[in-house]
Amino acid sequence: MVKGSSAHLTLGPVLFNWAPERWRDFYFRIADEAPLDTVCVGEVVCSKRAPFFAPYLADVVERLGSADKEVVLSTLALIMNEREMALVRETVENTDFLVEANDISTAALLKGRPHAVGPFVNIYNEGTLAYMARNGAERVTLPVELAASSIAALAKSAPAELEVMVFGRLPLAISARCYHARCHNLSRDNCQFVCEKNPDGFDVDTLDGEPFLAVNGVQALSHAYCNMAGDLSVLRDFGIRRFRLSPHSGDMVRIAEAFRAVLDNKMAPEEANAAIAGETGGMPLANGYFHGKAGAAFEGGSLM
Amino acid sequence: MTTVRRRHPELFDRLSCLENPVFLIDPVDLPLVFILRPGAAAASLTAARNADGIGATATVRGPLMALMGLLEGTSDGDALFFSRSLVFEGDTEAVVALRNAVDDAEISLFEDLLSVLGPLARPARRVVGIVAGVASRAARDMEAIRSVFAAPAVRRDDIPETSLKELGGTVAPPARSGHCSQAGNRD
Amino acid sequence: MTKKLELVCPAGTPASLRAAVDAGADVVYLGFRDATNARNFPGLNFSRDELRAGLDYAHARGAHVYVTINTFPRAGDPGPWREAVDDASALGADAIILADIGLTDYAAGAHPELRRHLSVQASASNAEAIRFYKEAFGIKRAVLPRVLTIPEIAELNRKVAIETEVFVFGGLCVMAEGRCALSSYVTGESPNINGVCSPAAHVRYEEEEGRLVSRLGGYTVNAFIEGEKAGYPTLCKGRFVAGGQARYLFEEPTSLNAVHMLPELMAAGVTALKIEGRQRGRAYISQVVAAFRRAVDAAAEGLSVPREDLVAVTEGQRKTSGVYEKTWR
Structure with missing residues (x-):
């Protein structure tokens, strides 16, 4: 826990289907070593995966708590049937932790009680933000495709604390159909959990062999890694105080340390970029949305 | 000369968000091309022997029948493209705008294309008249249409430069300013 | 006696609106010529004057017009979206179709008498989400995301007392609508x-x-x-x-065609059927609307639904029943 800093670092939920033990050990190490304030735990992408992590959830939450990290319980982004709704309802009803709604139905269940709203709920403007705040949202992670001007306008109105995703593959779309299964000529109902084979998603290239996207079960992510280390100071000037890192198989402790160091003015963004590139195997970086461009673009310099 | 703009102001209104577009309409089975310039200053519709030096914003190329269907609005542009009857080149947005504009105008733009042929248009219009007739769908006779254009007087190589110049019609600017799609505006 | 399904048809231009009404549309949906709706394509959509004329044309023939205002207003610039709502109300639109919570909140406050529908872009894919919009903003109808199977649609209709509208023909969003970047x-x-x-x-x-x-x-x-x-x-x-x-990887270039599923959709409690394609031409509109008019009328009489050949106007000239068949997933 980093005391006395006005900038909060959050670790978003693991979006991928990691082996349960790996998932547990990842969070244990994060608890013990990473300079993070808040850690999100919970399945967001596919309800079929949730049972695998359930046996370890209590241990993970306890370890994070004893390391003085705030725990937020993340929930499903796409809820299509009663079984999935029941999964979310169980999380909402049986916890004192802050719950993060990733679907409007979950925000409805959390009405009148302090909660968080994740990046999968469409909050694009002040009117919606104000409504969600009246509903009980005290913290909102903004959709990934917002440009700087929108973030600035929302930060100005700020009836809730705003958080911006600054690292990781961008969640671009979610579907009823499982693409991971489809890649293996399987259906979603009989998927054999093939998504566990790809800890950062399944590579998707164009016909020209250009790396393009990553498939994670029913989710499509960017191939490039969002990296806004160079945009942190502008975001802080807007009044943004919370920054979210999305977990990958690279060393998230090192990546968290790099962002922490930039936020504390102990490391230049360029140096952080190099450290981040080292942990992501030199993957292309992206921050185009923030700069009002295609999301895949990367602007090295700062906005202003 | 009857101008396309005067007859179909809404067409140009819908195209007004494009900056001086030049459309090349190229019936691959005919010995000539049409050049449509619906820009604000000097809208024109001309015929030419070929596309040399045109510098088109976008080109729509295809068999005459497919182009007719598109420009009359009787065929669906998307459907034609899905079947690959038509080839679009250049600025796809301009092509989409043209298709939408023509579709709304409920006109046979093709007849306008023919009208720029001046004295040559009469036999051509006769064919269009047949095609546009109630029973036209069955009556579309490609050979009949082709014969009009393949007549010696209209063969690409035989069109004299002077008559090509005469074919160009310059028309008045639009009576009202158009609406534009906001698609290009970014924050 | 089951109520006849309402046929909701697209129009990208006044000519298409007239074509849809003439072909038997119960309702035409359309958008203004700007970024306030999700078919903001060049050369497409309606000016205020064109909407006024379109409303006259439709109303004179017993058809309704819904105005789609289903993008998410830009932060710091709610003006164009609120004006779209205000103008739709002033011109006498029969309903507006909305996706954004803030804008829906505005519409409910400023024009409580104007019927509000929930756009597919709101991605309300379960009963709790739809109930939220109904209770918070008085939404009368939800256009369901194309992620639900027919049994899921039936379950949803049992749980929430609201009209539902489902897509039956046209371009199929593979991703959850409103959640795709x-x-x-x-x-x-x-x-x-x-x-x-x-x-x-x-x-x-x-x-x-x-x-x-x-x-x-x-x-x-x-x-x-x-x-x-x-x-x-x-x-x-x-x-x-x-x-x-x-x-x-995601989907073949196919079009949805659920014409053979109309009896099942009726049994599932659906109120209205939606045809996609505001960006398509008059030829498409006339052909598809007429085919569905025949199908809806036949289904209402309990007759077998005529097999309609619409392959020529479908994308890739292939068709799918989409997610309505569970195997799609």
Whole structure:
């Protein structure tokens, strides 16, 4: 826990289907070593995966708590049937932790009680933000495709604390159909959990062999890694105080340390970029949305 | 000369968000091309022997029948493209705008294309008249249409430069300013 | 006696509106010519005057007009979206179709008498979400996302007392609607913000080595060999390489056609059927609307639904029942 800093670092939920033990050990190490304030735990992408992590959830939450990290319980982004709704309802009803709604139905269940709203709920403007705040949202992670001007306008109105995703593959779309299964000529109902084979998603290239996207079960992510280390100071000037890192198989402790160091003015963004590139195997970086461009673009310099 | 703009102001209104577009309409089975310039200053519709030096914003190329269907609005542009009857080149947005504009105008733009042929248009219009007739769908006779254009007087190589110049019609600017799609505006 | 399904048909231009009404549409839905709706394509959509004339035309023939205002207003600039709501109300639209919570809240407050429908772009895919919109903003009808199977639709109708509208024909969003940033990832323009998906301005078709290559924002989305059916380079209908194999990873370039499912949709408690395609031409509108008019009338009489051949106007000239069949997933 980093005391006395006005900038909060959050670790978003693991979006991928990691082996349960790996998932547990990842969070244990994060608890013990990473300079993070808040850690999100919970399945967001596919309800079929949730049972695998359930046996370890209590241990993970306890370890994070004893390391003085705030725990937020993340929930499903796409809820299509009663079984999935029941999964979310169980999380909402049986916890004192802050719950993060990733679907409007979950925000409805959390009405009148302090909660968080994740990046999968469409909050694009002040009117919606104000409504969600009246509903009980005290913290909102903004959709990934917002440009700087929108973030600035929302930060100005700020009836809730705003958080911006600054690292990781961008969640671009979610579907009823499982693409991971489809890649293996399987259906979603009989998927054999093939998504566990790809800890950062399944590579998707164009016909020209250009790396393009990553498939994670029913989710499509960017191939490039969002990296806004160079945009942190502008975001802080807007009044943004919370920054979210999305977990990958690279060393998230090192990546968290790099962002922490930039936020504390102990490391230049360029140096952080190099450290981040080292942990992501030199993957292309992206921050185009923030700069009002295609999301895949990367602007090295700062906005202003 | 009857101008396309005067007859179909809404067409140009819908195209007004494009900056001086030049459309090349190229019936691959005919010995000539049409050049449509619906820009604000000097809208024109001309015929030419070929596309040399045109510098088109976008080109729509295809068999005459497919182009007719598109420009009359009787065929669906998307459907034609899905079947690959038509080839679009250049600025796809301009092509989409043209298709939408023509579709709304409920006109046979093709007849306008023919009208720029001046004295040559009469036999051509006769064919269009047949095609546009109630029973036209069955009556579309490609050979009949082709014969009009393949007549010696209209063969690409035989069109004299002077008559090509005469074919160009310059028309008045639009009576009202158009609406534009906001698609290009970014924050 | 089951109530006859309402047929809700698209129009991108006044000519298409007239074509839809003439072909038997109960309702025509349309948008203004700006970024306030999710078909903000060049040369498409309605001016205020055109809407006024369209309303006159439709109302004179017993048809209704719904105005789609289903993008998400830009932060710091709610004006165009609120004006769209105000103008739809002033001109006498029969309903507005909304996606954004803030804008829906505005509409409910400023024009409580104007009927409000929930757009598919709101991605309300379960009973709790729909109930939220109903209770918070008095939403009368929800257009259901194309992620639900027919049993799921039936369950939803049992749980929430609200009208539901489902897509039965046209371009199929593969991703959950309103939750897709694929387009903006490569072009900077998205359905949610700009009202466009894979916008034409970023599309290029090029002939390369005997193939027709389609690119969006510089990324190759597909390539077609001579004679192969082509499609518009919408990202989710593109061909990509995964696991060493080139394939339609997300969806083949198909169109939804659920015409044979009308009896099941009626039994599931659906109120209205929606045809996609505001960007399509009059020819498409006339053909598809007339076919569905016949089908809806037959289904209401308990007759077998006529088999309608609409293959020629479908994307890639292939059709699918989509997610209504569970195997789609």
